[in-house]
Amino acid sequence: MEDYLSLCPLGDEWMGLDHSIRESSAKFKLPEKFEFENKKLIFFSMGSLATVLVEMMSRLTKILSKCKHKIIITTGKYHEHYDLAENMWGEPFLPQLEILPLVDLVITHGGNNTFVETLYFGKPMIVLPVFADQHDNAQRAIEAKVGFKFRPFSVTEFELLNAIDKLLNDNELRERLQRISKYMRESNAINNVIDRIEQIVKNPKIPSITSNDS
DSSP states (O other): OOOOTTTSOOOTTEEEEOOOOOOOOSOOOOOGGGSSSSOOEEEEEOHHHHTTOHHHHHHHHHHHTTOSSEEEEEOOTTGGGSOOOTTEEEESSOOHHHHGGGOSEEEEOOOHHHHHHHHHTTOOEEEOOOSTHHHHHHHHHHHTTSEEEOOTTTOOHHHHHHHHHHHHTOHHHHHHHHHHHHHHHHOOHHHHHHHHHHHHHHOTTSOOOEEEEO
16 A cells, blocks of 8 residues: 655654454354355445444445345444345444455445455455545545545445446456555564564663554
């Protein structure tokens, strides 16, 4: 991922942290209706806070009900206030780290955790930011060419469904994401950060760390 170092060179007190993910050893099993047919699988998650916006969730699920692929949805606290279509399955809470390796595309609010985890598993994304860091991550998805961004309250049916088709059929994007995933998986950055912290604890005169989480 581009860290924008050309815009703002960083000093020695900065260290890159590519991820801090611990892959789950648990086994998640999809419902039987999602285990057959030649269709892609999409994960739709707006995070624990945004899922309480019932009008938004209802609007987006209605659009996605017209998608030809199958969709796993983190439905959130107020899931009883909107319906899931035949091509959908969801629960109020789902083990995201176990689901991401199984899917072909992620539709997300763009929070830091989901953003990094999606890249780690090499999946294209559609970011629908609601607040805070989500807007920055949505813009970064565009600049890094790993997905699209739309406004969740105004994205049209054509925009969302067309974006899904484009991302799922982009072979160049798939290869680029696999390279990003490989780089992140092989990164030793977290161990380097741990070593630096231990050095600082042992010798307080060493410059402290400012994390550059990519």
